[in-house]
Amino acid sequence: MSVRAGIIVTGTEVLTGRITDRNGPWISERLEEQGVDVAHIITVGDRPDDLEAALRFLASEGMALIVTSGGLGPTADDLTAEIVGRFAGRGLVLDKEMEEKIAAILRRFARRYSFDPEAMREANRKQALVPEGAIPIDPAGTAPGLVVPADGTVVVVLPGPPRELHALWPRALETEPVRSVLARADSYETTTLRMFGIPESELAKTLREIDDQIDLSPLEITTCLRQAELVVDIRHPPEDEALSNRVIDAIADRHGRFVFSRDGESIDNQVAELLEGHRIGLAESSTGGLLAARLTDRPGASAHLAGSVVAYSDDAKIELLGVPADLIAEHGAVSPQVADAMADGALARFDADIAFAITGIAGPDGGTDEKPVGYVCFCAKQADGRALARDPVLPGSRADVRDRSVAVAMHMLRVLLRGEEPPL
Amino acid sequence: MSVRAGIIVTGTEVLTGRITDRNGPWISERLEEQGVDVAHIITVGDRPDDLEAALRFLASEGMALIVTSGGLGPTADDLTAEIVGRFAGRGLVLDKEMEEKIAAILRRFARRYSFDPEAMREANRKQALVPEGAIPIDPAGTAPGLVVPADGTVVVVLPGPPRELHALWPRALETEPVRSVLARADSYETTTLRMFGIPESELAKTLREIDDQIDLSPLEITTCLRQAELVVDIRHPPEDEALSNRVIDAIADRHGRFVFSRDGESIDNQVAELLEGHRIGLAESSTGGLLAARLTDRPGASAHLAGSVVAYSDDAKIELLGVPADLIAEHGAVSPQVADAMADGALARFDADIAFAITGIAGPDGGTDEKPVGYVCFCAKQADGRALARDPVLPGSRADVRDRSVAVAMHMLRVLLRGEEPPL
Numbered sequence: 001m002s003v004r005a006g007i008i009v010t011g012t013e014v015l016t017g018r019i020t021d022r023n024g025p026w027i028s029e030r031l032e033e034q035g036v037d038v039a040h041i042i043t044v045g046d047r048p049d050d051l052e053a054a055l056r057f058l059a060s061e062g063m064a065l066i067v068t069s070g071g072l073g074p075t076a077d078d079l080t081a082e083i084v085g086r087f088a089g090r091g092l093v094l095d096k097e098m099e100e101k102i103a104a105i106l107r108r109f110a111r112r113y114s115f116d117p118e119a120m121r122e123a124n125r126k127q128a129l130v131p132e133g134a135i136p137i138d139p140a141g142t143a144p145g146l147v148v149p150a151d152g153t154v155v156v157v158l159p160g161p162p163r164e165l166h167a168l169w170p171r172a173l174e175t176e177p178v179r180s181v182l183a184r185a186d187s188y189e190t191t192t193l194r195m196f197g198i199p200e201s202e203l204a205k206t207l208r209e210i211d212d213q214i215d216l217s218p219l220e221i222t223t224c225l226r227q228a229e230l231v232v233d234i235r236h237p238p239e240d241e242a243l244s245n246r247v248i249d250a251i252a253d254r255h256g257r258f259v260f261s262r263d264g265e266s267i268d269n270q271v272a273e274l275l276e277g278h279r280i281g282l283a284e285s286s287t288g289g290l291l292a293a294r295l296t297d298r299p300g301a302s303a304h305l306a307g308s309v310v311a312y313s314d315d316a317k318i319e320l321l322g323v324p325a326d327l328i329a330e331h332g333a334v335s336p337q338v339a340d341a342m343a344d345g346a347l348a349r350f351d352a353d354i355a356f357a358i359t360g361i362a363g364p365d366g367g368t369d370e371k372p373v374g375y376v377c378f379c380a381k382q383a384d385g386r387a388l389a390r391d392p393v394l395p396g397s398r399a400d401v402r403d404r405s406v407a408v409a410m411h412m413l414r415v416l417l418r419g420e421e422p423p424l
Numbered sequence: 425m426s427v428r429a430g431i432i433v434t435g436t437e438v439l440t441g442r443i444t445d446r447n448g449p450w451i452s453e454r455l456e457e458q459g460v461d462v463a464h465i466i467t468v469g470d471r472p473d474d475l476e477a478a479l480r481f482l483a484s485e486g487m488a489l490i491v492t493s494g495g496l497g498p499t500a501d502d503l504t505a506e507i508v509g510r511f512a513g514r515g516l517v518l519d520k521e522m523e524e525k526i527a528a529i530l531r532r533f534a535r536r537y538s539f540d541p542e543a544m545r546e547a548n549r550k551q552a553l554v555p556e557g558a559i560p561i562d563p564a565g566t567a568p569g570l571v572v573p574a575d576g577t578v579v580v581v582l583p584g585p586p587r588e589l590h591a592l593w594p595r596a597l598e599t600e601p602v603r604s605v606l607a608r609a610d611s612y613e614t615t616t617l618r619m620f621g622i623p624e625s626e627l628a629k630t631l632r633e634i635d636d637q638i639d640l641s642p643l644e645i646t647t648c649l650r651q652a653e654l655v656v657d658i659r660h661p662p663e664d665e666a667l668s669n670r671v672i673d674a675i676a677d678r679h680g681r682f683v684f685s686r687d688g689e690s691i692d693n694q695v696a697e698l699l700e701g702h703r704i705g706l707a708e709s710s711t712g713g714l715l716a717a718r719l720t721d722r723p724g725a726s727a728h729l730a731g732s733v734v735a736y737s738d739d740a741k742i743e744l745l746g747v748p749a750d751l752i753a754e755h756g757a758v759s760p761q762v763a764d765a766m767a768d769g770a771l772a773r774f775d776a777d778i779a780f781a782i783t784g785i786a787g788p789d790g791g792t793d794e795k796p797v798g799y800v801c802f803c804a805k806q807a808d809g810r811a812l813a814r815d816p817v818l819p820g821s822r823a824d825v826r827d828r829s830v831a832v833a834m835h836m837l838r839v840l841l842r843g844e845e846p847p848l
Contacts, residue, residue, distance in 0.1 A: 047463070315730065
């Protein structure tokens, strides 16, 4: 039997776009791991009626589980516990044990920051008010979570700060009402194929052709563009793994050199593995440190990354990377020649055996007819002389050009280190 | 009269958390600019029934306007036009003019990428199918937008790729059905106060105290933590500007040194302005280029940023920044002494008059009792000798520690350049 769930993210700051919600997607991934189908993620502001309407909508659509995030803080606009209680027909009562737990946490916190502990305690007493009969979940910050059984559904109420939400999630899964919902969920699997350098329409045509030959109806296939990659997700019941593999083989037969991952492994993982035993140095201009930030996003990057020279000014290119001033004068700071010299500089300065250099025009100004905004020169180079260079014009805004540049760089590194034929 | 709107973001890849939605927040901000109250943002997958349920829910909640994003692509899971048509009681018809426009766009595209133009055209013919009586909006990519009048509401259907959505938005606003909804919207204003270094509970207490003295009911005040900043939004009708200002004054009276922006101006803007006429060089270890990426996020950064040395290895700190090897041996690579020497190195190597250095333990490994994960040493230094140094232990995951480090750096730069008393 399929178990469906809805997620409600609360907060005017999320609704108005002032902050980007990461909780909805995170909860969705966790539910998917449990075999639960997420049907809706609803963002509401701090207006009680809108939250209650969202709860009623999800219940009416047959959601066995509703997970909320946010609205458990100390300020007056934090109303989730009260509204969920009202929705479930349960009034608020003070949980004395929880009140004492929160007080103990706040005493530590107040000492550390030297703010008035009594003021904090007062502001947070409200956080110990829970719907009658709800199961409280111990806080990771100061806000406890709640599991609230309601008519035909179970509401899991979690705090908004991602760290706290992540900490409370496994505790919510252990409660009896949540366990009994999850026991009814189907299991199924998702295989993810990742491609680079091919338009979505080309893949759509391929999928139609495959569909003409094989009955794909047991599968749910979704495709999406993500960071210049085309990601194909194939969801299948465990017994249809062979069918899923046939589809993957058929795509790989037609578009092999565009497929860089058949098991969902990210380009970040692949590049990190390929860099094992190497020492890489970077030279960045238009990406301004984004490639270095991407490579150091993962723990353990220091094993292969020596560093990056973000040479934004011409002086920095000359002084810190040893790019000849003549070369910049002759070809311009954004040119394949300068990218090549930057890569040489990174090899030398970082005593590296592989280097990657990027120089480009991210915009919105600085473009010319010959070198428009989006023109970016890339050079990947190994100390033994193997190299790969490209100078495409990338579409989009300044942020798009910078982000796509990092994606291109990651894939060029993969191609060079694997010794593959470049897709484009 | 208040006009309320709902937003529907479609796509299994968004619902399952594989990609982060930026369209919902973006549309929400645009609607807010038009004086429209956004009540709900709903994310749905590619299941037709869930999209239709969301449309019916929003209509039943009295939304005068519903904006959808996504589901207009060439693949079979792109069904938005059809479902919105069904919701509005309008069947699909082929828009011949639109078909020709899309064909012309695709011919250019196909030439550029040397894929089969007929395959692309076939895949995209479906994009010229529009609900009868709907107003088509010319595409920016290959997907046209739609304005679909329905019973009691107007549905604006936009494509998912952000660049296309942004391009089509102003065109949608110009259509008659949308204009007549917007003509009914109230105007109101939002003042934003930004604070750094103060916990939310302290501000909650202050707001309660102010509420005891002044009637705040005409205002909608929301507070949120964002990138280590506390953001206070005060929404008010135009006639209540004086009241809004009284609240801001009362907050500033109590917490003046924590308030860095009274007009919503971001720390990025402030730092960029303060850096005018300066030349800054950076030296980053644990942030791995994120500070440079942040400063170069804005166009025109080359006017004041020379560059950054991302010195991830000790060798790079020694070779590229001139940090004495002895100093690293004596105090460790993560120490106030090394941060100070990195700043000196950045001043010298970039010939800068201000430098910022960061070295820390981002985790998850590498922490000790003395220097736990999250321990980060910061040093801001001017060529004339003025300096500001801090070495806090920042909470959270590796990503949190890195992001917070960049926030701390931005605020330290602001404090040093303004000659202010540091808040902490």
